[in-house]
Amino acid sequence: MKIAIVGAGAMGCLYGAKLSTVSENEVYLIDVWKDHIEAVRSKGLVMEENGVLVTYDRVKGTSDPEEAGFCDLAIVFVKSTLTSMAVKSNKAVFGPKTIALTLQNGLGNIDLIRAEIGEQNVIAGTTAHGATMLGPGAMRHAGSGKTIIGELDGKQTERIRRISALFTEAGLETDISDNVLGLVWDKLMVNVGINALTGITKLHNGALLDHPEIEALLEAAVSEAHAVAEAKGIRLSFEDPIGHTKDVCKATAANKSSMLQDILNHKTTEIDMINGAIVREGASAGIPTPVNYVLTNLIRFMQK
Structure with a gap:
């Protein structure tokens, strides 16, 4: 081929x-x-x-x-x-x-x-x-x-x-x-919970769970994304996207997320296709996404 x-x-x-x-x-x-x-x-x-x-x-x-x-x-x-x-x-x-x-x-x-x-x-x-x-x-x-x-x-x-x-x-x-769109959303949930927060805090993936105030933001961001997915009829693979995201944090504890690497290297991030996408899809579905809105705008500001 x-x-x-x-x-x-x-x-x-x-x-x-x-x-x-x-x-x-x-x-x-x-x-x-x-x-x-x-x-x-x-x-x-x-x-x-x-x-x-x-x-x-x-x-x-x-x-x-x-x-x-x-x-x-x-x-x-x-x-x-x-x-x-x-x-x-x-x-x-x-x-x-x-x-x-x-x-x-x-x-x-x-x-x-x-x-x-x-x-x-x-x-x-x-x-x-x-x-x-x-x-x-x-x-x-x-x-x-x-x-x-x-x-x-x-x-x-x-x-x-x-x-x-x-x-x-x-x-x-x-x-x-037979549900590849659901898989894309599965991975999106994880990225929504990890990427922007690591980019803002400079923490490695696992360390997000070491700070209750940051873990609470992870939970809120993924919860909003889950609500948007449900409103759009997306079939996810995980009944508990928040728990799954935390499992990924633990499994990749020492990793620097791609968004953190981009921030550290002064490169444009994929924020508009991750948390920003939840904001857009939420608006079209009538689902409020205030946490993802704040995370998106903070990363956009940092990119400047």
């Missing part, structure tokens, strides 16, 4: 590297970070896994989507704030039969992608893997977990089975869901 990774950050590199180990795959990492792409082209992609450095030299790096051309599968891994721009600027990889898979954080990516290439070509999913960049051409696989993908209408199609099998063959354990 010919595969394009649109956005070769840490997670994009992880999936690109793993998928390149399947002999019949041709994998392109597409990114605007010139030094990173040049390092991949000249030395291969270096991944640290369990303290061991592994070089993946079959993955191809490029900043020119024309070099890749139409692909069978395009995995979108850019930040949610860049989704529309990334699809538009990489139209050369999206042919009439190209399947676009979003494994991004936040809400709204599916709509942004299908607005550019059509609904029938879009599938979605979530990943529990973790990864961080170490520098140009180098990254660390920080944590393993399942990938779950599905058709937007929940059907079990030949293409979704094929992609699931391919990912699993590449060492990315993958399941198929």
Whole structure:
């Protein structure tokens, strides 16, 4: 399968590297970070896994989507704030039969992608893997977990089975869901509870639960998001999203959330696709979301 990774950050590199180990795959990492792409082209992609450095030299790096051309599968891994721009600027990889898979954080990516290439070509999913960049051409696989993908209408199609099998063959354990939109919301609940609060307080994930006043804000933010999901008829996987979010805090206690990393590195965050999305969806459903409104505006202010 010919595969394009649109956005070769840490997670994009992880999936690109793993998928390149399947002999019949041709994998392109597409990114605007010139030094990173040049390092991949000249030395291969270096991944640290369990303290061991592994070089993946079959993955191809490029900043020119024309070099890749139409692909069978395009995995979108850019930040949610860049989704529309990334699809538009990489139209050369999206042919009439190209399947676009979003494994991004936040809400709204599916709509942004299908607005550019059509609904029938879009599938979605979530990943529990973790990864961080170490520098140009180098990254660390920080944590393993399942990938779950599905058709937007929940059907079990030949293409979704094929992609699931391919990912699993590449060492990315993958399941198929008939409720992928619910899974996106499951992950959104966790991000709503953790990301903005860690960005504001500078706390690692687990430390949010060490401070009762911060834990109370986590509970309130997730509770609002849960109410919005129920109003929209979203079928969640967890009866207790607050408890699940706290479990994730404990399981990733030492982690710096992606939003905290963005704040520390003075980068634009995904706040508008996470807590900001709850504010927007709440307004459309008539559900008040005051805690998420405050968290969203505080992060927006910090970004300035």
